[in-house]
Amino acid sequence: MSSLRVEPLPDVRALIGEGPLWEESEQTLLFVDIMGKKIHRWSSASNQIASLDTGEAPRPVGFAVAAQGGGYVAGVGRSFSSVDWSTGAVTSLVTVDDDKPQNRLNDGKVDPTGRLFAGTMGLEQSPGQVQMKQGALFSLDSELKLQKLLDQYLERLDWSSDGKLFFYVDSLEKSVDVLIMTSGPETSVRTIYYSVLIVRIGPPDGLTLDSDGNIWVSCYDGGRVLKLHPQTGTSAKFDSRVFRCAAADRLSAQPLAGATFRVSGLGVKGRPPVEFSGTVLK
Numbered sequence: 536m537s538s539l540r541v542e543p544l545p546d547v548r549a550l551i552g553e554g555p556l557w558e559e560s561e562q563t564l565l566f567v568d569i570m571g572k573k574i575h576r577w578s579s580a581s582n583q584i585a586s587l588d589t590g591e592a593p594r595p596v597g598f599a600v601a602a603q604g605g606g607y608v609a610g611v612g613r614s615f616s617s618v619d620w621s622t623g624a625v626t627s628l629v630t631v632d633d634d635k636p637q638n639r640l641n642d643g644k645v646d647p648t649g650r651l652f653a654g655t656m657g658l659e660q661s662p663g664q665v666q667m668k669q670g671a672l673f674s675l676d677s678e679l680k681l682q683k684l685l686d687q688y689l690e691r692l693d694w695s696s697d698g699k700l701f702f703y704v705d706s707l708e709k710s711v712d713v714l715i716m717t718s719g720p721e722t723s724v725r726t727i728y729y730s731v732l733i734v735r736i737g738p739p740d741g742l743t744l745d746s747d748g749n750i751w752v753s754c755y756d757g758g759r760v761l762k763l764h765p766q767t768g769t770s771a772k773f774d775s776r777v778f779r780c781a782a783a784d785r786l787s788a789q790p791l792a793g794a795t796f797r798v799s800g801l802g803v804k805g806r807p808p809v810e811f812s813g814t815v816l817k
Contacts, residue, residue, distance in 0.1 A: 542797045543794035547584050549566075549568035549571055550569070550570040551568065551569040553566065554566055554597070554599065554642065554643075556600060557805065557807070558601060563579065564579070566599075568596075570595055572595055572596060574586070574587045574589065574609060594639075595639050596610060597639060598641075598643035601808070602813060603649070606618055608815055610639075610642075613630050613631050613655065614631075615628045615651070632671065635655075637658040638655045639656065640653050640655055644692040646698055646809065647696065648698060649811060649813075651813075652673070652692055653675070654687075656669065656670045656688050677811075677813040689712075690740070694744075695748065696748065699716060700713055700715065701713065704742045710739070711763065737754035737758070738755045738757075739754055739761075740753055746805065749765060750762070751763075
């Protein structure tokens with residue numbers, strides 16, 4: 536094991552940084568500032584960050600993922616929106632939770648088959664205080680067909696390599712849950728396969744799986760990243776070449792609050808992200 540190294544990326548301090556996504560072809564890192572209403576791209580070649588507002592009347596942005604054929608899909612307000620980085624255009628594709636106008640899309644990720652999954656959440660009345668029982672899980676396929684899967688708030692999504700196990704964080708319940716997922720014309724999810732409670736550290740927030748199938752979870756207000764074994768739920772600490780965002784609500788006590796951190800030195804590899812299978816740029 537080589538020595539651990541933790542480095543903040545330059546310049547940007549997010550109000551609420553989320554969703555770091557590595558773009559292998561461009562050697563860039565995509566991430567969002569939810570309440571800053573911006574999408575950021577860090578270039579490993581130049582060590583510079585470029586930023587894009589979420590439209591003429593900016594709204595909170597929960598995630599951004601790359602799409603096949605170019606462009607991105609972002610969760611802007613309650614809309615799955617296309618993003619053309621070259622022009623700055625942000626265009627709504629489909630809107631969810633029309634009966635809950637205070638909701639917003641929170642986290643989203645593409646599954647191994649190219650479908651985009653994203654969850655909504657209720658109004659965040661103060662940091663970490665979310666209106667209960669308002670969220671849902673949706674999927675979007677290559678034809679931009681929307682399907683509602685669960686009436687449940689969840690975030691930080693990932694899948695086993697075969698796509699059969701669906702991992703997510705329930706920050707409100709302080710748990711990492713695993714569901715059995717089926718695919719076909721209609722996706723379905725079945726009962727919890729197992730659940731890992733994370734207590735005394737801070738609510739789980741970020742989640743990803745590495746190339747060995749281990750689960751990496753960062754803890755909100757806990758200042759640490761946990762490694763969970765996928766079968767037993769037992770934990771260790773940290774990841775290699777992990778990118779993690781933070782919130783800038785405690786700058787006086789924590790000068791690096793709001794930074795995105797690059798962690799290297801443990802010899803663990805991540806998995807390349809899957810692009811959304813739909814065409815979003817005309």
